[in-house]
Amino acid sequence: PRIRARPTYPHLPTDAKTERSTVSDAGGAIGCSKYYEAYGQKGITGGLMAVWCTHSICLGFHVIPKGEGQNDVFSALFTHWKRPPKYVIYDFACALAPYCMVREPEFFGDTVFLIDEFHGAGHTRCSPACFINNYRDVNSDLKLINSSAAECGNAGLHRIRKSLSYLTQEHAIAFGYAFLAIWNRTRERKAEEKAERATNRSKKRGPEDTVGAHAAKKAKSSDGQD
Structure with a gap:
């Protein structure tokens, strides 16, 4: 939601004009072409x-x-x-x-x-x-x-x-809003599915599997030293 209005800056003479990054191949005021x-x-x-x-x-x-x-x-x-x-x-x-x-x-x-x-x-x-x-x-x-x-x-x-x-401007805004709402929800669902798959893989392994693997490696290392 909008929480404040954009101020005007009367001491900046170009503030009310449309400013783009630069307008000439010489680099403009900011040195960027x-x-x-x-x-x-x-x-x-x-x-x-x-x-x-x-x-x-x-x-x-x-x-x-x-x-x-x-x-x-x-x-x-x-x-x-x-x-x-x-x-x-x-x-x-x-x-x-x-x-x-x-x-x-x-x-x-x-x-x-x-x-x-x-x-x-x-x-x-x-x-x-x-x-x-x-x-x-x-x-x-x-x-x-x-x-x-x-x-x-x-x-x-x-x-x-x-x-x-x-489209007219009014219809274009509504169409763009609907498209982006669907886009966002699709991205969110993919992220949720990815997180769920990662959680399931972690549960399948389980902490005991990790401990068992470390114990097996340690036992094997001890056998080699003997």
Whole structure:
């Protein structure tokens, strides 16, 4: 649920405008040319922006009227999270981090913004501090995170892309909501089944089997020493 409104920032003259990662092949204001190379030439605008957990379960989505920008992610996090996530993994984290910190430095003060492994190769002008791979060697938490979880979820959304293009906005939102609700439940059931299989395997082995195996190994070792 929405817990706060997005503020306006009158001292930031570009705040009310649609901001994308960059608009020119020269790298733009943030020194990153990935937006132009990957999206600008294709003329892609609008669509759905979804927020995913590391298990590719959708936490929420909204309709993008013109084109995806930093404000879409910033507004989603600031208006719907009581406290922001510890890590935000996003293909344009290089632009999102300064965008968020300029507007709400206290709220995002403990958040680390990282570019996922899949999209990292396209950011040739960005600082090494933006890439998740540079943190994994020293951060055990990030080693366990599937940085491509959002990419997996977005690939699922591509299944309904054609259908959405023929719907009105109201119907497209309802259709997208229904699709993501089914998607989430399917992912949850698969996770539950996987956990159940793991539990059953553990029960079949039993603690006595483990103890017996250790005892057999110990006896065999003693026989060898004699």
